[in-house]
Amino acid sequence: MTSRRSGEPGRPASAGGPAGTGQGTRIRLTNVTKDFGHATPAVDDVSLTVEPGEFMTLLGPSGSGKTTTLNLIAGFETLTAGEISLDGADVGHVPPHRRNLGMLFQNYALFPHMTVAQNVAYPLRERRMDRRTIAARVADVLALVQLTGRDGDHPAQLSGGQQQRVALARAIVFEPRALLLDEPLGALDRNLRSALQGEIRRIHREVGSTFVFVTHDQEEAMTLSDRVALFDNGHIEQVGTPQQLYTEPETLFTARFLGDSNVFELGSGGVGDQAGWDGERWAVDPDTIAKHPGVTERAAIVVRPEDVGVVRQRADLPAGANAVAATVRDVEYLGSYRTLLLALGTPRVPGRARVSAIQGDYAIGDDLVAWWRPRAQRVVAA
Amino acid sequence: MSSVRIGGTRWSSWLLLVPALALLAGILLVPLGKTLVNSVSTPDWTLANYQHLFTDGVTLRVLGRTARTAATVTLAALLLGYPYAYLMTRVGPRARGILLIVVLIPFWTSVMARNFAWIVILQDGGPVQSLFALFGADHVVLYGTTAGVTVAMTQVLLPFMVLPLYSTLGGIDRRLLLAARGLGSSPTAAFWKVYWPLSRGGVVAGGILVFTLSLGFYVTPALLGSPQESLVAQLLAQRTTILLDFAAAGALGVVVLVVTLALVAWANRVGGTVSAIGVVATGQPRERR
C-alpha cells in the first residue's frame, strides 16, 4: 500500500511522512455495530485501524454513520456489537471522561461562562496539575494556535474562527493520545475554512497525535488526510489514501462521491479485455479492473474528466483510444481550461471533459467524439 | 436506547428525583390518600359521606353558588382579558413585556395585602361607595357580598385568562381581518366572523382555567364575603375546624379536587394552559412569536 500524499499544488505534503510514525494512539475498530432500533443499523459491522499519528478522515454523506462511529470511539455511544481498542486495550466499558481523547465540535462548545484561558485550562485542572504548569501550558498552546493575548476574553467576544482555534487549543493542551474532530469547520465560511484547514494540518504535524476527522466535504478530506475511510449507509466502502480513492475507486459509489466522473454502466456480465457499451467496443487494461468482489457481476467504467479529450471526427482519434459520440450541452469557462458538459452516446448519458483553452472553442450543440486511453479508465463494481 | 448519558447513569437520575418524590408523596399524596380513604370508611365502608353531600341541603346550594361566582369571574376575566390580550399582540416587544408583568403582579403580591386593600376599598363608607354616591346610587354595598368577592377574584385571576388567550391570539394572522374588511365586512362583522372563531381555543382554555381556579378560593370570600353567602372553600374549612367532621369535609374536598384536576386536564388538552401556568409561576415572559 503506497502512502504517497497527494497535495494540491502549493501545499506542502505532510512532514509526518507515511502513516505509522509519531506518538499517537492506534485506534482499532473490529466488527463495530451500532443499532438504534431503526430499520438498518447506523453503523454496520465496521472494521478499521487508524495508525498512530495518522490523519484519518471519515468521509460520507449525511446519515452514513461516520459521526456515530466517531461518537462510538469517543464513548458517547455504547457499542451494540464489536470492539474498539486504543493501543490494544479494549475501551468498550470505559466512560468518555476516562478515554483521554480530545474532541472538537462543529459549534465549538466553548464554556460561555469561562474566559479563553479558563476554557483551555479546564482539562488540566481536571487532571490536578499545579497552577504554574497550567499557566505555562495554556500559554504555549495559545501561542500554537496564534491567539496569545486573548486569554482574558470570553468566547462571545471572539469570531467563529477564533473560537474554533480556542476549542482546538483546549482539546490538545492535555496531550490526548488522539483528537476526534466532528465536522469542526462546517459553520465557517469558505475563506475561513481554508485558513483553518491549514492550521489543523500544521498542528497535526507539530503535535503528531492521531487525528480522526469527520466531514461530508470531499475536497476537505482530500486536502487534509493521510487516509480516508468512505462511509455509505453504515459501512465502509473503501479505505485508502486520497490518491488511491481518487484514481483507484473500487465501487461506483466511491467514484461518484470523489470528484466528477464519466460513468458507463455495463450491466451484468463480466469484463474481459474488451467492454461493450452502446455499440462501442472499448479496450480494457486488466490493471484497471477493481479488485472488489462485486465487479464480476455488475461493472461500470469510470473516466475522470481530465482524462477525456474531444475531437471533431473519428478520423482524428489517436491510435488505441476508446471513443464515444458526444454532443455539447454546456460549456463552463474556468480561465485556462474549459469543462464541456456532454451528452454521451445514444442514451445521452451526462459526461464531462476538460479541455484547455488552446484547443479552440466549442459551442452548444456541437457534435464531437470524446476519447480516452484505456489505461485512464477504471472498471468498478456498480 | 443505549446512548451514554453524559450526566451519569439513568439510575443516578432517578436517585436525584427521590427527595422531590418523597416530599410529594409524604406531604401531598399520603394526606390526600388518607383523606380519601377516611371519607369512604367513616363511619363504615360506604359512600354515605358522598351521598350526604347531595342530601344535607347545604352542600349543593354552596356548590351552586360557587359555580355561579366562578362563572361570573370567568365572564369578567374574559371581558377584560380579551382586549388586554389583543392589545398585547398589537404593541411592540417592550410594551408587551410591561403588559405581561403588570398582569402578573396581583398574582405575586401578598394575598393578605391585596384582600385587605379590597376591604378598605369596598367597605361601607369607603371610596367605592362614595364613587357610586357621586353618580346618585346611594348605599351600594359591596363589602360582604358576592359581587365584591367577584371583583377581587377577577383581579388576581386575570393572568390565567390573558396568557392562554395571548398565546392563541398571537397566532392569528391579522391580515385576515383586513381581507374581510376589504371584501366588504364592517369592522364588527369582520371580528365576529373571522377573528372570534379563530380565538375560541384560547377563550375556552383560559375560561376553563379561570373557572377551575375560582372554585378553590378561600381567603377572598372569607374576608370579603359574608358567612351567609359562603363558597365551598369556607364550607370545607367550617366542617374541618368547627364541626370537626373530617369525613364529610374529606368527601367534599375530594370532590372539589377531582373536579379541579379534571377541568385543568381538559383545559390543557384544548391548549396552552400548562405553559401559561409556567409563565405565571416564573414571572418570566416567554415570547410566543
Added chain:
Amino acid sequence: MTSTVTSPPARSAPRKRYREVDPIGWWLKALGGLVIAFLILPTLFVIPMSFSTSTTFQFPPTGFSWRLYENFFTNPVWLDSLGNSFLVATLTALLATTTGTAAAVALSRLDGRVARLVRTLLMVPIVAPAIVVAIAVYIAFLGWQLTGTVTGYVLAHTAIAVPYVLVSVTGALGGLDPRLLKASASLGASPARTFARVTIPLISRGILTGAIFAFIVSFDEVVIALFLRSPLFQTMPVQMYNSVTVEIDPTISAASSLMVVAVTFIFLLPQLLRGRRRRR
C-alpha cells in the same frame, strides 16, 4: 412590494415614524389602561392607609403618623410573626431549591411515560385548590404531631413551592447546550465534575429565581398557615388575617405596605436586570 424606479424626493422632516395601515385604536389603549389601573391601583391603597392615625380601617386615612410602622417593628406579636415567616420561608427556600433543582436536572435527563407522569405530578400543587391541600395536610399533621411546628410548616410549604423551582430550573436547563456537557466529558471531567463546573454555573440564574419565588410563596402563604397555626406559632399572613377578623388592628396596613413594596421590588428586580443587560 415593488419599488419605483425613480424615488420621490426625500422629505425634509426626519422619517421617525410612519403611519401603520391599521393603527391601534384609542379605545383599545384606554381599555388597556383601565385594566392596568384595575390590576395595580387597588393594592396601592394600603400605602396611604399605613400612615393613618385612626384605629379603624376608615378611608381616607386621617392624619399622618409612623405609629403603625412603629407598632409593627416593636410589638412582639407582629415581630414574632415576622420572624416566624422569615424562618419558615428561608428554610422552605433552601429545601425547595435543592429538591426542585435535583428534580429538574433528573427530569431533563429522563424520558418516557413515567418521567412525564412524574413531571405532571410535581406540578399538581400549583393547580390543586389550596383549601383542599390545607385540610388534608392539617388532618394528617394532626396525627403526626406536626401542627404548629416549624418542621410542619417548612414541609408543607416546600411541597407547594417545589413546582415553582422546578419550572424555573427546567427553563434554565432548556437553554443549556448539551454539547457543552459532551465537551466537558471529553476533556476528562466526570459527570459529577461536569455538573458542578458547567451545569450549575450556567443555570445559576434559574436556580436563584426559583429560590426567590419559593421564598415568596412560603412567606405569603395563608391558607395552609391558617390551618397549621398554634397559639405559639403564627406566620405573618396569619397575624394579618387575625387583625382583620379577630381584632381590628390597623397595623395590618403597615405590614401590607411593606409586603407589597418588598415583593414587587423582588419580582421586578430580575426583569430590570435583564432589560439592562440586553441594552449593553
